[in-house]
């Protein structure tokens with residue numbers, strides 16, 4: 001595994017998998033990073049990313065898969081329409097609330113498992129980690145799900 005730092009972004013590289021921590025901005029040239037990995041499908045774990053304003057990628061024809069996309073990053077991905085064509089989101093964090101016990105959490109939503117409802121911008125109900133009752137999305141669906149709308 002290789003570790004490096006691009007601006008305020010820390011990167012760990014293991015084969016065709018990248019794990020990112022920090023901020024993806026103009027100082028973090030992800031394009032150059034992908035050139036080091038080679039072509040094909042690249043999986044990027046963004047659980048530790050807190051901010052993105054530029055993905056900094058040229059057209060490569062590769063499949064960029066984002067996993068465990070952080071809550072704050074989902075909001076920004078949904079506002080940057082150009083990203084929709086460049087990346088595929090495999091899973092993401094979202095704010096949920098439990099009506100039964102009041103618990104709040106940010107579970108990981110698996111996109112493939114809920115593809116049909118996400119395409120209709122309906123968040124799946126997920127079990128509460130505290131009491132097991134079904135939780136609902138605690139924010140406007142547009143904040144997370146616009147990118148999946150078909």
Ligand SMILES: [Zn+2]
Pocket residue numbers: 098099100101102103128129130131132133
């Ligand atoms: Zn609960």
